[in-house]
Amino acid sequence: MDGNDAVEFFNAVHERFGTDLTQLCEHWRDHFGPEGLSCWFGLIIIPPAALGGAIAGMAGWSTFGGLAIATVLIATFFWGFRRWGPPDKTIPITVEEVVNAVELGSWYAHLR
Known part of the structure; x- marks a missing residue:
């Protein structure tokens, strides 16, 4: 907490x-x-969200497809950040x- x-x-x-x-x-x-998320998490969320939307747009998928791709990419980025990012001190x-x-x-x- x-x-x-x-x-x-x-x-x-x-x-x-x-x-x-x-x-x-x-x-x-x-x-x-501190309360809430660090501003660095915004830098982690924005690129995969934009990439998910771009991929879905180019593939002609619905908004749901873009959200699904973005969710998978964001989860992957968070996993990588927690695994290889700065340690929790x-x-x-x-x-x-x-x-x-x-x-x-x-x-x-x-x-x-």
């Missing part, structure tokens, strides 16, 4: 259990990305870490 989903989740943890999340907030960007937070922080009363205490 990233963006607003992560914020809402940890706000709910704090409100429900009173857990001090100051340390987590100070290192928020180490664990969570965020540090995952486990359910166990959240439970420990709640039981100990603060995010910092669970790290000791």
Whole structure:
């Protein structure tokens, strides 16, 4: 989870259990990305969508054919980006870490 989903989740943890999340907030960007997609994903989506439409147009296919081709190309581009693109450098937070922080009363205490 990233963006607003992560914020809402940890706000709910704090409100429900009173857990001090100051340390987590100070290192928020180490664990969570921004809300929504990066602008780089737009650069991944536009070329295959245009190519799918062009192929369908030249072949005389319907709009549905163009959408089908574009969908396959976009899925292939995303797969390639995830496989060979820049690595995800965020540090995952486990359910166990959240439970420990709640039981100990603060995010910092669970790290000791």
